[in-house]
Amino acid sequence: MDILELARTRYTTKHYDASRRIPDALMDELLEVLRLSPSSVNSQPWEFFVAGTDEAKERILPAVLDFNRDRVAKASHVVICAVHDDLNERYLDELLKQEEKDGRLPTEDIKKAQAASRAHFVNLHRVSASEIHAWQARQGYIAQGVLLLAAAALGIDSTPLEGMDFNKLDAVLNLRTKGLRSIYAVSLGYRDPTDSNASRPKSRWPRERIIHTI
Ligand SMILES: Cc1cc2nc3c(=O)[nH]c(=O)nc-3n(C[C@H](O)[C@H](O)[C@H](O)COP(=O)(O)O)c2cc1C
DSSP states (O other), X not given: OXXXXXXXXXXXXXXXXXXXXXXXXXHHHHHHHHHTOOOGGGOOOEEEEEEOSHHHHHHHGGXXXXXXXHHHHSSSXXXXXXXXXXXXXXXXXXXXXXHHHTTOOOSHHHXXXXXXXXXXXXXXHTTSHHHHHHHHHHHXXXXXXXXXXXXXXXXXXXXXXXXXXXXXXXXXXXXXXXXXXXXXXXXXXXXXXXXXXXXXXXOOXXXXXXXXXX
Protein backbone atom coordinates (compact mmCIF):
# COMPACT_ATOMS: atom_id res chain seq x y z
CA MET A 1 0.00 0.00 0.00
CA ASP A 2 1.35 3.43 -0.95
CA ILE A 3 0.35 5.68 1.98
CA LEU A 4 1.19 8.89 0.10
CA GLU A 5 -0.94 7.85 -2.85
CA LEU A 6 -3.81 7.11 -0.45
CA ALA A 7 -3.51 10.55 1.16
CA ARG A 8 -3.49 12.16 -2.26
CA THR A 9 -6.44 10.29 -3.66
CA ARG A 10 -8.82 10.00 -0.69
CA TYR A 11 -11.31 12.84 -0.88
CA THR A 12 -14.55 14.09 0.57
CA THR A 13 -17.27 12.39 -1.41
CA LYS A 14 -20.13 14.72 -2.29
CA HIS A 15 -22.28 12.29 -4.31
CA TYR A 16 -22.72 8.59 -3.61
CA ASP A 17 -23.89 5.74 -5.79
CA ALA A 18 -26.96 4.70 -3.79
CA SER A 19 -27.04 1.27 -5.43
CA ARG A 20 -23.73 0.17 -3.88
CA ARG A 21 -23.41 -1.22 -0.38
CA ILE A 22 -20.24 -1.87 1.59
CA PRO A 23 -19.98 -5.66 2.14
CA ASP A 24 -20.54 -6.62 5.80
CA ALA A 25 -17.08 -8.21 6.14
CA LEU A 26 -15.38 -5.04 4.92
CA MET A 27 -17.48 -2.88 7.20
CA ASP A 28 -16.53 -5.16 10.11
CA GLU A 29 -12.87 -4.72 9.29
CA LEU A 30 -13.24 -0.95 9.13
CA LEU A 31 -15.06 -0.80 12.47
CA GLU A 32 -12.33 -2.92 14.03
CA VAL A 33 -9.71 -0.42 12.84
CA LEU A 34 -11.89 2.32 14.34
CA ARG A 35 -12.02 0.46 17.66
CA LEU A 36 -8.22 0.32 17.67
CA SER A 37 -7.84 4.11 17.39
CA PRO A 38 -5.42 5.63 19.89
CA SER A 39 -6.49 8.15 22.54
CA SER A 40 -4.86 10.08 25.38
CA VAL A 41 -4.22 7.80 28.40
CA ASN A 42 -6.14 5.17 26.44
CA SER A 43 -9.32 6.97 27.52
CA GLN A 44 -11.34 5.84 24.48
CA PRO A 45 -14.08 8.28 25.47
CA TRP A 46 -16.26 7.44 22.50
CA GLU A 47 -19.19 5.36 21.37
CA PHE A 48 -20.02 4.92 17.70
CA PHE A 49 -23.49 4.46 16.26
CA VAL A 50 -23.68 2.86 12.84
CA ALA A 51 -26.60 3.38 10.45
CA GLY A 52 -26.40 0.75 7.72
CA THR A 53 -30.02 0.41 6.60
CA ASP A 54 -32.43 2.77 4.85
CA GLU A 55 -34.56 2.83 8.02
CA ALA A 56 -31.61 3.81 10.21
CA LYS A 57 -30.53 6.53 7.78
CA GLU A 58 -34.14 7.81 7.60
CA ARG A 59 -34.08 8.12 11.38
CA ILE A 60 -31.08 10.41 11.39
CA LEU A 61 -31.98 12.45 8.29
CA PRO A 62 -33.97 15.09 10.23
CA ALA A 63 -30.70 15.96 12.00
CA VAL A 64 -28.76 16.38 8.74
CA LEU A 65 -28.46 19.88 7.33
CA ASP A 66 -29.94 20.26 3.84
CA PHE A 67 -26.65 20.47 1.94
CA ASN A 68 -25.54 17.15 3.43
CA ARG A 69 -28.83 15.25 3.00
CA ASP A 70 -27.81 13.19 -0.01
CA ARG A 71 -24.46 12.44 1.57
CA VAL A 72 -26.36 10.53 4.22
CA ALA A 73 -29.36 9.24 2.28
CA LYS A 74 -27.30 7.79 -0.58
CA ALA A 75 -24.30 6.57 1.40
CA SER A 76 -24.03 2.92 2.30
CA HIS A 77 -23.34 3.47 6.00
CA VAL A 78 -23.10 6.41 8.39
CA VAL A 79 -20.99 6.27 11.55
CA ILE A 80 -21.83 8.75 14.31
CA CYS A 81 -19.30 9.49 17.03
CA ALA A 82 -20.49 10.45 20.51
CA VAL A 83 -18.53 11.26 23.66
CA HIS A 84 -19.52 11.24 27.32
CA ASP A 85 -20.91 14.14 29.36
CA ASP A 86 -18.25 13.35 31.93
CA LEU A 87 -15.52 10.79 32.55
CA ASN A 88 -16.36 9.82 36.10
CA GLU A 89 -14.70 7.41 38.56
CA ARG A 90 -17.00 4.61 37.51
CA TYR A 91 -15.92 4.95 33.87
CA LEU A 92 -12.25 5.03 34.85
CA ASP A 93 -12.74 1.96 37.02
CA GLU A 94 -14.34 0.02 34.19
CA LEU A 95 -11.54 1.06 31.87
CA LEU A 96 -8.89 -0.17 34.31
CA LYS A 97 -10.73 -3.50 34.57
CA GLN A 98 -10.75 -3.80 30.78
CA GLU A 99 -7.01 -3.17 30.59
CA GLU A 100 -6.45 -5.75 33.32
CA LYS A 101 -8.57 -8.26 31.41
CA ASP A 102 -6.57 -7.53 28.24
CA GLY A 103 -3.32 -8.26 30.07
CA ARG A 104 -1.98 -4.69 30.14
CA LEU A 105 -1.56 -4.57 33.92
CA PRO A 106 0.51 -7.57 34.99
CA THR A 107 1.34 -6.32 38.52
CA GLU A 108 -0.50 -4.41 41.23
CA ASP A 109 2.14 -1.64 41.01
CA ILE A 110 1.61 -1.15 37.28
CA LYS A 111 -2.13 -1.12 37.82
CA LYS A 112 -1.88 1.55 40.52
CA ALA A 113 0.48 3.67 38.43
CA GLN A 114 -1.81 3.45 35.40
CA ALA A 115 -4.87 4.43 37.46
CA ALA A 116 -3.03 7.36 39.03
CA SER A 117 -1.57 8.71 35.80
CA ARG A 118 -4.86 8.44 33.95
CA ALA A 119 -6.76 10.11 36.80
CA HIS A 120 -4.18 12.91 36.76
CA PHE A 121 -4.67 13.66 33.05
CA VAL A 122 -8.42 13.26 33.14
CA ASN A 123 -8.68 15.55 36.16
CA LEU A 124 -6.66 18.21 34.35
CA HIS A 125 -9.60 18.40 31.97
CA ARG A 126 -12.43 17.80 34.42
CA VAL A 127 -12.32 21.46 35.44
CA SER A 128 -15.59 22.25 33.67
CA ALA A 129 -18.24 20.45 31.66
CA SER A 130 -17.13 22.23 28.50
CA GLU A 131 -13.43 21.39 28.96
CA ILE A 132 -13.96 17.69 29.61
CA HIS A 133 -16.26 17.62 26.59
CA ALA A 134 -13.71 19.42 24.40
CA TRP A 135 -10.92 17.06 25.51
CA GLN A 136 -13.01 14.01 24.71
CA ALA A 137 -13.96 15.51 21.36
CA ARG A 138 -10.26 15.93 20.55
CA GLN A 139 -9.84 12.20 21.09
CA GLY A 140 -12.92 11.55 18.96
CA TYR A 141 -11.40 13.45 16.05
CA ILE A 142 -8.29 11.25 16.17
CA ALA A 143 -10.63 8.34 15.54
CA GLN A 144 -12.16 10.27 12.65
CA GLY A 145 -8.76 10.64 11.00
CA VAL A 146 -8.08 6.94 11.45
CA LEU A 147 -11.49 6.10 9.99
CA LEU A 148 -11.07 8.30 6.91
CA LEU A 149 -7.66 6.91 6.00
CA ALA A 150 -8.61 3.32 6.79
CA ALA A 151 -11.72 3.62 4.64
CA ALA A 152 -9.60 4.81 1.72
CA ALA A 153 -7.19 1.92 2.27
CA LEU A 154 -10.14 -0.46 1.96
CA GLY A 155 -11.38 1.24 -1.22
CA ILE A 156 -14.30 2.89 0.58
CA ASP A 157 -15.22 6.52 -0.06
CA SER A 158 -16.17 8.78 2.82
CA THR A 159 -17.49 12.15 3.94
CA PRO A 160 -16.71 13.63 7.35
CA LEU A 161 -19.83 15.50 8.45
CA GLU A 162 -20.11 18.41 10.84
CA GLY A 163 -23.00 19.91 8.93
CA MET A 164 -25.53 18.32 11.27
CA ASP A 165 -27.85 19.48 14.03
CA PHE A 166 -26.23 17.57 16.89
CA ASN A 167 -28.91 18.48 19.42
CA LYS A 168 -31.47 16.92 17.11
CA LEU A 169 -29.21 13.93 16.49
CA ASP A 170 -28.84 13.40 20.25
CA ALA A 171 -32.63 13.49 20.58
CA VAL A 172 -33.23 11.08 17.68
CA LEU A 173 -30.72 8.57 19.06
CA ASN A 174 -31.69 9.18 22.66
CA LEU A 175 -28.07 9.93 23.50
CA ARG A 176 -28.54 12.43 26.34
CA THR A 177 -30.31 9.88 28.51
CA LYS A 178 -27.20 7.69 28.12
CA GLY A 179 -24.90 10.54 29.12
CA LEU A 180 -23.59 10.90 25.56
CA ARG A 181 -23.37 13.72 23.02
CA SER A 182 -22.76 13.31 19.31
CA ILE A 183 -19.87 15.29 17.84
CA TYR A 184 -19.62 14.28 14.18
CA ALA A 185 -20.70 11.74 11.61
CA VAL A 186 -18.89 10.08 8.71
CA SER A 187 -20.72 8.80 5.65
CA LEU A 188 -19.21 5.76 3.95
CA GLY A 189 -19.91 4.14 0.61
CA TYR A 190 -18.95 4.39 -3.02
CA ARG A 191 -18.78 7.53 -5.11
CA ASP A 192 -21.18 8.27 -7.93
CA PRO A 193 -19.10 8.27 -11.13
CA THR A 194 -20.28 11.83 -11.80
CA ASP A 195 -18.99 13.18 -8.47
CA SER A 196 -16.89 16.06 -9.76
CA ASN A 197 -15.18 16.49 -6.39
CA ALA A 198 -13.24 13.31 -7.14
CA SER A 199 -11.31 14.92 -9.96
CA ARG A 200 -10.86 18.42 -8.53
CA PRO A 201 -7.29 18.91 -7.37
CA LYS A 202 -6.63 19.07 -3.64
CA SER A 203 -5.71 22.42 -2.15
CA ARG A 204 -3.43 22.54 0.88
CA TRP A 205 -0.99 25.05 2.37
CA PRO A 206 2.49 24.62 0.94
CA ARG A 207 4.80 22.56 3.12
CA GLU A 208 7.07 25.51 4.03
CA ARG A 209 4.12 27.42 5.47
CA ILE A 210 3.07 24.76 7.93
CA ILE A 211 5.98 22.40 8.55
CA HIS A 212 8.94 23.95 10.34
CA THR A 213 12.22 22.38 11.32
CA ILE A 214 13.27 23.48 14.81
C1 LIG B 1 -14.30 17.68 10.77
C2 LIG B 1 -14.75 17.83 9.36
C3 LIG B 1 -16.04 18.19 9.07
C4 LIG B 1 -16.49 18.29 7.76
N1 LIG B 1 -17.81 18.52 7.49
C5 LIG B 1 -18.26 18.43 6.21
C6 LIG B 1 -19.65 18.47 5.90
O1 LIG B 1 -20.51 18.62 6.79
N2 LIG B 1 -20.03 18.34 4.61
C7 LIG B 1 -19.13 18.17 3.59
O2 LIG B 1 -19.52 18.03 2.44
N3 LIG B 1 -17.79 18.14 3.85
C8 LIG B 1 -17.34 18.26 5.13
N4 LIG B 1 -15.99 18.19 5.40
C9 LIG B 1 -15.03 18.02 4.27
C10 LIG B 1 -13.98 19.13 4.15
O3 LIG B 1 -14.52 20.25 3.53
C11 LIG B 1 -12.81 18.53 3.36
O4 LIG B 1 -12.21 17.52 4.14
C12 LIG B 1 -11.73 19.56 3.00
O5 LIG B 1 -12.25 20.53 2.15
C13 LIG B 1 -10.54 18.87 2.33
O6 LIG B 1 -10.95 18.14 1.19
P1 LIG B 1 -10.69 16.59 1.02
O7 LIG B 1 -11.30 15.89 2.22
O8 LIG B 1 -11.42 16.22 -0.23
O9 LIG B 1 -9.22 16.35 0.95
C14 LIG B 1 -15.55 18.10 6.70
C15 LIG B 1 -14.24 17.75 7.01
C16 LIG B 1 -13.84 17.59 8.31
C17 LIG B 1 -12.44 17.10 8.59
